[in-house]
Amino acid sequence: MKQVIKLFILTGLVAMTCLSCLKDKSPAITDTIDYFAIPKPVNGLDSLIDTIQHTYGLRVIYKFDPRVIDPTTFFVPASYDKAKGYTKYVVEKMWLQPISIFAPDFAKNQIPIEFLTVGTAIHFNSISSGGAAGAGLNAQYYRLGMGDVNSFSINRAWIREHINILYHEHAHQLDHKFGRPKGYDQVSQGTYYDLQFQYKTDDQAQKDGFFRAYGGYQPVEDFATTVEAIMRFPKDSVMKIIAKNPKLEVKYKMVNAFYLSKGIDLHMMQVKLDSVVKALVP
């Protein structure tokens, strides 16, 4: 009997030893540590950004630190005064506010949560890569970045044109998120210009089935420039453009339906933005 008890105890101890050596599969972390906590506002722009975030759920980032500096893309922060004016006039008054009023579902579901104010262009190979530069940063669902903020001025034409480019860059994000409408890429398949778009006029491009020459670069830009055109021109002008080539009508209908399904009527927004910019810059 004693032998059995000893054997039992010994077996128990060995088992305990083996099992007690098993560690947790993941470290025991009781809380998430935010290494990039949002600081308290120290100036007028910080306060404006806090208000915008509280109201619309989007945080404008104008101070660039390791969290937003991408080691392999080259862009610079905007100057403080330009970032401040841009945040007020373009981000809040021209983009978020009209969307939240006239397209609340779109505002709720499709707006990123971070927005970078980039001083100049987005360069992809080096900071001095010249013309090979982008107007915005759009590769992440949660963050949109717009370039050329250092050119901001309280000028009606500049603000109105810039918002078209903003819709263009945001269209890239929606493209990443949902994909282009089914069949979109087949409409102009085989007729894209590739880099030869640089030698085409917008008029020629429209006859070839693209809203502007850059849209003929590739399907990604075709989609974004179609959105841009609907935001830039009144509906009757868009109708005149699509009459130039049946492919344009097909693409226009696809894009319009895509945005309507996300909760925004681009034609209606185009009209509203014309009014808003006139009120902002009389």
Next chain:
Amino acid sequence: MKTIHKLFAAFFIGIGLTACVKYKNDINLEDAQAKQAALTSKVRQQLGDAPNGWLLMVPNLDPTIRTAIPIVLKFDVAKGVVNSTSPFPASLSSVPSLFELSSATGAPLLSFATGSIFSGWYEAGGITDYYFKILSVSADSISMQPYRKGNVYASEGGIPMVMYRLKTPATWFDKPYDLKAILTGKTAPLFNNANNPLKLTYKDGYQQPAWNMEFDGVAAGDMAFWQRYVPFTRYLGMIPIYLFSNGNYTVPGVYYCGNNALVSHLDNGFTPAPWFIDQPKKFISAIKTDYLLVRNLSTDSAKVELFALDKYGNEIISGTLEAK
């Protein structure tokens, strides 16, 4: 035999009690965060503790250039604002430049976080980043390195540079001269004279060849182009003029007037290349510096006293440009 069993039992009990160590004690992230906060705080304190500011000497990417461009920085750590004085007129802007310190990725990083002379200089290709790894901190100097080389195909890390705590105020940029008028004004001696030798003396024994300088202004239409497209002018406020060297009236080089500084800058983005690259390169190669600071100007504006500093902030070149 019984003793062996007891020893076995004691052995296994011992292992069973001590082996039960979990990750919770191995990795304490709160300690890491506190350590990073302490490190950032120390660097911040050091940056702010310099009543006369810091002198940052920025070496040129060309190793044959013996000088470094001085930037005087004053950090207001309470407001997170950095003020600069430098050869670049953009330093004189009243728009505040904000800086950020972070240790979140391990090493302390200093970012000139909003538009600044660093972002402008970066766009112009003169410096390879606007945010820096801090390599070492001592009572009188801070070593730092641009995070990138400015090109996606290049490895990480630019040329290391040093900031020195200034014991006395640097006054080089306090009284700006209108160098454009001094060199290209219609009644300026240095514009009207064809014989304007640049005579420089080098502390390291280098002998500069004779170099005659003649100048011409840039037409208003061309100036508008520079202001719109050329980063060195658009973002740093540098004023372009034409430099005709040693009687060569066929091909000028673009030369820039700054804040008490005459600066050569190579710009690969523009043509004609002899103006933007070849001629400035020849001049830099001959005088071994890409800038000269103005120490003094004669009352008749016919003689300019010049100097330049090495990467330690010591004067290494001095001399004159004089209309003979």
